[in-house]
Amino acid sequence: MFKKNINFGFDMKWDRLPDDNLFKRHMKLIYNAMEDVNSPNIHVVNGLPIFFRKSEKAISLNFSGGADSTMLFYLLCRIIESTGAKTKICVSNLVRFWEDRSWTEDNAREIFNYIDAMFPSIEKELYIGFIPPAMEMTPLKNLNLNGIYFDDWVLENADAGVYAVRSFTDYVCHKNKAEIRYSGTTMNPEEQLDDNAPAFRRAREIREEELWQFFDKSPGKIRDPFLLINKDWVMAQYENFNLQKLREMTRSCEANKLGMDTKFKPGMWHPRGSEMVCGDCFFCKEREWAQQNCGIYLEEFHK
Amino acid sequence: MFNKNIDLGFDLKWDNIPDDDHFKSTMKQVYEAHPTLTPHHYVINGLPVYFNKDDDVISIDLSAGADSTMLFYILASIITTLNVTPKIVIVTMIRFWETKSSIEDNVGLILEYFKEKFPNLDIIRERCFVPPSLESTPMKNITFGANNKSVFQPHIIEGADTAVYAIDNFSQYIRQKYKIKRSYGGITTNPDQLDGPEFRKKRILSDNDLAMYSMNWPRQDPFLYIQKNWVMAQYENFNITDLRDMTRSCSTPDTVLDAVHGKDNWNVIGSAYVCGQCFFCHERAWAQDNMSLLLQQNHI
Numbered sequence: 001m002f003k004k005n006i007n008f009g010f011d012m013k014w015d016r017l018p019d020d021n022l023f024k025r026h027m028k029l030i031y032n033a034m035e036d037v038n039s040p041n042i043h044v045v046n047g048l049p050i051f052f053r054k055s056e057k058a059i060s061l062n063f064s065g066g067a068d069s070t071m072l073f074y075l076l077c078r079i080i081e082s083t084g085a086k087t088k089i090c091v092s093n094l095v096r097f098w099e100d101r102s103w104t105e106d107n108a109r110e111i112f113n114y115i116d117a118m119f120p121s122i123e124k125e126l127y128i129g130f131i132p133p134a135m136e137m138t139p140l141k142n143l144n145l146n147g148i149y150f151d152d153w154v155l156e157n158a159d160a161g162v163y164a165v166r167s168f169t170d171y172v173c174h175k176n177k178a179e180i181r182y183s184g185t186t187m188n189p190e191e192q193l194d195d196n197a198p199a200f201r202r203a204r205e206i207r208e209e210e211l212w213q214f215f216d217k218s219p220g221k222i223r224d225p226f227l228l229i230n231k232d233w234v235m236a237q238y239e240n241f242n243l244q245k246l247r248e249m250t251r252s253c254e255a256n257k258l259g260m261d262t263k264f265k266p267g268m269w270h271p272r273g274s275e276m277v278c279g280d281c282f283f284c285k286e287r288e289w290a291q292q293n294c295g296i297y298l299e300e301f302h303k
Numbered sequence: 304m305f306n307k308n309i310d311l312g313f314d315l316k317w318d319n320i321p322d323d324d325h326f327k328s329t330m331k332q333v334y335e336a337h338p339t340l341t342p343h344h345y346v347i348n349g350l351p352v353y354f355n356k357d358d359d360v361i362s363i364d365l366s367a368g369a370d371s372t373m374l375f376y377i378l379a380s381i382i383t384t385l386n387v388t389p390k391i392v393i394v395t396m397i398r399f400w401e402t403k404s405s406i407e408d409n410v411g412l413i414l415e416y417f418k419e420k421f422p423n424l425d426i427i428r429e430r431c432f433v434p435p436s437l438e439s440t441p442m443k444n445i446t447f448g449a450n451n452k453s454v455f456q457p458h459i460i461e462g463a464d465t466a467v468y469a470i471d472n473f474s475q476y477i478r479q480k481y482k483i484k485r486s487y488g489g490i491t492t493n494p495d496q497l498d499g500p501e502f503r504k505k506r507i508l509s510d511n512d513l514a515m516y517s518m519n520w521p522r523q524d525p526f527l528y529i530q531k532n533w534v535m536a537q538y539e540n541f542n543i544t545d546l547r548d549m550t551r552s553c554s555t556p557d558t559v560l561d562a563v564h565g566k567d568n569w570n571v572i573g574s575a576y577v578c579g580q581c582f583f584c585h586e587r588a589w590a591q592d593n594m595s596l597l598l599q600q601n602h603i
Contacts, residue, residue: 098476129432132472134447142444143436143465160445167434171400175407 001031002044007082009240012047013302021296022190022203023047026228029206030214039216043079046240046297048233049214050225051180052079058088058178060169063126065093065108067250067287068226070115071234072184074243075225077119088123090176092169095130096161100256107272111249125176129168136161179221186226186234189289194282231290236297252287253277304334305346311384312540315349316602324596325495329508329528336513344516347377348540348597350533351516352525354381358484362392362429362477367409369550369587370526371489373534375413376543377525378487379421390425392481396470397432402556404571412572413549427481431473437465484521491526491534494589499582531590536597552587553577 004011017024027047031037034049041053052059061076063069073091080087093108105128112126138160140150145163154162169181190203206228212218213227226234238247251271255278260269269276277284295301307314320327330349344351363378365371375393382389395410407430414426442455442463454471455463477483493499508528515523526534538547551571555578560569569576577584595601 095476098479128430130473130476132469134445134468134472137448138444138446142440142446144440144444145436146439148436163436164434167436168432171397171405171432174400175405 002027002037002047002049004044004046006043006045006079008078009046010299010302012297014047016302017296022187023229023233023297026206030211030228033208033211034215036216041216042214043083045075045079046233046237046299048225048229050075050079051214051216051218051223052076052083052085053180054083054085054087056085056087056178056180058090058173058176060090060092060173060176060178060181062165062169062181062183063091063093063108063112065111065250066184066252066283067238067247067290068186068231068234069184070111070246070250071237072182072225073111073115074118074241074246075237076182077115077122078241080122081119086123088125088176088178090125090127090172090178092127092129092172094165094168095128097133097136097256098130099133100258101254104271107249107251110272111246114246114249127168127172129164131161131164135159135164181222183222183224184226184234185224186231187228189230189232189286189293191289193285193289196282197286198282230293231286232293233297235287235290236294239294240297240299248275249273251277252283253279254281254283305330305340305349305351307346307348309345309347309381309384311345311380312348313599313602315597317349319601320596325492325505325530326533326597332508333513333516333528336510337516340516341519343519345381347381348533348537348599350525350529352377352381353485353515353519353523354378354385355485355519356385356387358389360390360392360481360483362394362481362483362486364486364488365393365395365410365413366489367395367406367413367550368489368552368583369538369547369590370491370531370534372413372546372550373537374487374489374525375417376541376546377537379417379424380541382424383421388423388425390427390481392427392429392477392483394429394431394474394477397430398466399435399438399556400432401435402558403554404557404560406551406571409549409551409572413546416546416549429477431470431477433466433469437469440465442468486522488522488524489526489534490524491531492528494530494532494586494593497582497585497589499586531586532593533597535587535590536594539594540597540599548575549573551577552583553579553581554583555581 001014014024041051042049043052061073063073076089091112093105095105116124136159140158140160140163141155143160143163173181185201188197188201188203213220213223238244251274259278263278264276304317317327340351343353343355345354363375365375397405397407442460442465445465445468490503492505493503495505538544551574559578563578564576
């Protein structure tokens with residue numbers, strides 16, 4: 001199984017994790033399918049293989065200001081620092097649902113600045129994009145896509161916001177000549193936490209092609225290192241790397257303004273960090289679940 | 304006719320301009336309709352420009368073209384002369400990125416110029432990214448929901464594309480985010496001799512059009528009824544031809560620039576590499592050729 005091959009983090013003692021643990025199961029799946037496990041471009045961080053090629057001039061990162069993409073941002077900085085790469089990180093954040101949700105871009109900006117201060121020698125740039133809210137309600141197939149390719153399933157089921165996100169990421173990559181794009185999407189917990197869990201992140205039987213993006217030789221440009229793991233691993237890393245302050249700056253809650261007004265009274269709450277959250281949405285429940293279940297990924301568990 | 308009322312620019316000698324000149328005839332029409340401007344209109348080289356000292360946040364649409372850059376310069380000069388410190392939100396559109404090189408860097412250089420020239424200005428930059436497919440998707444294909452109801456008239460929904468919605472929605476977002484009191488744009492009227500964008504076509508001005516000079520409208524387009532020759536003249540009058548050359552009017556696709564200058568042999572910074580063929584290039588050349596009447600040397 002995967003062994004630490006970078007100068008930070010710890011070596012996971014795999015036999016301490018139960019065999020039915022999702023992280024262990026999926027890492028085993030990747031490990032067994034991977035021919036290039038010893039590639040210098042595969043960096044094993046606390047059990048998880050993360051692809052990064054030192055020669056990249058620029059990479060892009062989809063960044064929401066949530067716990068997952070923030071952790072990926074941090075880990076990419078650590079890997080860049082550790083490998084001595086000169087890679088620029090082009091961080092793209094999107095303002096979404098501004099009319100009715102409690103998100104703000106200020107939260108993402110604060111986190112970006114915080115990580116920037118931690119790694120001052122790494123070049124980074126924050127790009128803030130914007131999705132007009134009605135795009136998220138419009139079927140993707142209603143757009144005149146002028147030949148832009150989407151998988152049939154996506155075309156049939158996704159909304160136009162998916163195109164808007166992709167177009168903005170494409171633009172950021174094009175502008176910076178970045179080839180590889182990173183994303184910090186995790187998989188929903190196997191136990192049903194809420195009816196509104198995003199379907200595209202559902203716990204599922206892993207298809208072979210889902211493993212390819214972990215391989216060095218993959219021709220794909222998208223790298224989603226958390227795609228096959230749950231948030232519990234991610235939350236554990238905030239403890240492992242002693243980043244509790246950063247963790248508290250991240251925001252998972254996606255409550256709408258009305259819900260927050262009801263819970264805290266109008267004008268009595270702010271949408272920054274994780275201090276004031278609804279506690280009821282899927283993302284709040286998932287985060288709480290992850291905090292409760294992260295113990296087996298903590299370094300002390302593997303000493 | 305309008306006389307200079309701020310310590311900026313010069314007093315136009317209206318008699319030195321022929322009556323059939325577009326700028327003079329337009330300003331005459333404005334003057335006859337509203338001989339007394341609002342107390343917030345400042346006459347800059349013959350043109351009334353609105354600025355309210357009480358506006359603590361304003362926004363300016365800046366494309367890095369000659370018109371919006373000149374508007375920014377004039378507003379920055381008024382603000383500096385009046386010694387006030389509003390927050391200025393500069394909004395740039397990023398459109399057609401797949402076929403046209405981004406002017407983002409050009410805007411960045413122009414902003415640096417302003418920061419150096421007007422160090423006391425409080426400038427914030429915002430970018431509105433428009434995904435290219437929205438420009439060709441009819442607005443009627445969009446699903447508006449309970450929390451994002453359409454604000455458009457039925458005929459606009461029927462005839463406009465989705466980019467119109469995207470830009471309008473972004474403007475609303477920015478207005479709310481910064482609590483903007485007044486927003487500015489630098490749109491001009493097409494020259495009579497050239498076929499340009501339909502919405503900028505010269506037309507007979509109505510009382511409602513002219514009301515701009517007597518009302519405190521939240522949207523101000525000071526160049527809306529004048530042509531680009533007045534704008535280009537101001538680069539000479541204010542002695543900022545270096546800034547003029549940083550601006551870019553050409554709006555042609557990259558493939559045309561490849562054909563004109565050779566692939567990888569051009570950039571979109573300033574006006575060094577242009578196509579010389581598009582409407583905006585023709586308009587700029589026309590403006591340069593027709594600005595002399597509006598130069599200060601003709602009004603001494």
